[in-house]
């Protein structure tokens with residue numbers, strides 16, 4: 001199926017009454033602050049919700065319209081798309097939206113105007129593209145080990161489809177790698193054919209900072225709006241078990257995100273933080289024009305050499321933005337009042353309308 005023509009989206013946007021825009025997204029992931037922020041900036045809001053999932057949006061009073069669907073993936077159905085367009089909707093993408101709507105559908109059949117850059121979502125989803133973007137932008141990432149026979153030092157092993165889940169393990173030698181692969185096969189966590197897909201990279205020993213940037217297409221600036229660190233099961237539970245008892249648990253650590261802590265980074269590291277944001281946004285402009293547009297997140301580990309190493313990126317609003325629904329230490333510095341990522345997004349739409357430049361930031 002062919003890709004949606006950009007002109008088709010702009011024609012739909014052209015028909016919209018700009019005085020009567022709705023901000024819409026799937027009711028999941030990081031939508032609460034998107035709805036709240038959109039309402040604060042004077043927009044109507046609509047949540048596409050699976051039956052039973054509308055509760056928080058109703059109870060917190062942040063949505064005007066609920067479009068109920070049998071399953072989240074129905075957001076790409078013709079009727080739902082028509083309902084959204086009838087409401088003059090601009091969709092704010094987030095992790096669940098991309099996962100349920102599906103990348104292929106977003107690129108080929110979902111023609112509701114969205115805030116962001118449709119093309120960049122694939123660069124987050126495919127590990128090789130993600131590495132290419134980061135490497136060509138000059139961002140420091142963990143070194144890749146191409147052959148398990150060449151493991152020297154501690155490595156992190158990742159499998160596709162198991163991101164942040166059970167499929168990660170740590171190994172410090174080729175023997176340990178082979179043993180753990182066998183154990184994972186026995187548990188049914190991976191299949192024989194997954195083994196060739198194993199991605200092996202340097203284990204970066206450090207503290208986790210997920211940095212939430214907002215790239216303003218209107219101002220051509222990468223703003224640092226907030227930071228979080230992940231609270232992951234079971235790794236964060238294991239550190240509470242005395243070392244001598246950890247082995248008795250016989251539990252391989254897993255990295256399933258269960259929540260997020262707001263965090264601030266040592267002030268002397270902020271030049272590196274801005275440098276990473278500037279480098280990746282410049283790189284993205286060349287590789288995936290027009291580049292980043294709106295929220296994105298660089299997930300990092302900071303070593304005791306005070307080096308910020310990026311191990312993952314989100315090319316849309318990341319779940320950790322939920323830590324600053326009422327603003328963060330950083331967003332306060334820009335705006336002097338509580339500003340969530342969602343409100344910043346709504347503000348960009350508002351400015352786009354005011355400056356008659358909405359077409360530049362809609363995809």
Ligand code: AMP
Pocket residue numbers: 142156163164165168201202203204205208230232255299301311312
């Ligand atoms: P991800 O699914 O890529 O977000 O990774 C899940 C978790 O694995 C992260 O939050 C980190 O705690 C850990 N992690 C990922 N890559 C590395 C690495 N290269 N070195 C050390 N820890 C890592």
